[in-house]
């Protein structure tokens with residue numbers, strides 16, 4: 001839970017599973033391969049027949065690939081593997097990154113999806129590095145990390161090596177089944193090795209145990225007596241419930257939740273030490289049980305006043321206001337604790353957008369109603385939003401001036417209305433009267 005990642009906050013409009021991802025999926029993810037001016041491309045006009053001699057394609061090859069929209073899109077080969085039965089060069093499968101799309105759409109494709117007439121041989125040293133780094137053992141990598149740090153190599157320091165490593169991570173699980181949903185995954189997740197190359201994993205939606213085969217899940221469901229997440233139900237309003245799960249008391253559940261979440265979070269670092277965290281699991285409840293919609297995690301004790309480590313809304317539930325609900329809920333907990341809070345950094349672009357929206361709505365609603373002067377400290381006390389976040393939000397909206405050594409909030413009602421409109425709707429409301437909760441410390 002080291003690096004907070006809210007990229008899946010639900011209102012981001014880039015649900016890959018929804019199929020309409022093309023327009024919104026592009027972001028900086030592909031930049032790692034575009035930045036270098038070192039690439040020399042040897043464009044070939046050779047016909048596919050002669051390319052048969054070059055099969056299997058090399059890692060780093062650029063080629064056009066038929067995507068799920070049935071159109072051709074440029075891809076780069078990230079990894080390759082031998083097909084199931086025979087070992088003919090035409091039988092390889094390729095893990096490709098669509099250079100126009102977000103990395104979450106990387107996938108294994110078969111040769112017949114590739115248009116071999118468009119193959120470009122890329123002499124790209126960075127790709128060579130990546131290919132090699134995939135084959136290195138962890139020990140070798142660490143050694144290289146250390147060596148490069150010692151030598152102070154600018155281009156190949158530990159951080160960029162890690163970035164390479166991240167970029168070349170091949171998605172290991174393509175789909176999961178969870179409750180009544182089958183969900184396409186977005187990213188690599190470090191499941192135990194025996195689950196790798198398992199095209200689909202079957203999760204028990206209540207205890208989050210996962211299995212390789214449907215029959216195993218069916219057997220499990222007959223025995224599993226959970227109908228909701230373990231832990232205490234601390235909120236119920238209508239069909240929505242929030243459960244607080246202590247990672248120390250429910251270690252396996254906490255770990256399973258992390259494995260599951262990583263499939264949809266790009267930069268999240270997984271720690272197995274779930275003892276130190278509380279998990280707030282949001283559910284939609286019906287007569288079959290409480291079905292997980294999303295969650296956020298929170299350190300039990302944070303020196304940096306973090307009130308949220310990771311946040312995720314599962315793809316089938318995205319764009320319904322649940323992400324905003326989770327953010328609002330995290331601040332309601334902070335208010336009950338009598339502390340200010342802030343999300344763990346780094347925030348993804350989309351995570352920052354979700355938070356900016358929340359901060360803008362909350363702060364501007366107060367400024368609109370408030371008569372007379374109000375200080376950032378007062379705003380912070382009222383909202384549990386950290387002063388730095390208030391300052392940066394108001395600054396980004398140009399609502400703050402620095403006069404005579406102090407910050408002054410300038411709030412013209414018309415301007416406030418305009419910003420509020422731009423910040424969008426607040427999603428589902430948290431009904432504080434339905435929150436029954438004692439902060440962790442007091443549970444002793």
Ligand SMILES: [Zn+2]
Nearest residue numbers: 204206207224
């Ligand atoms: Zn179960």
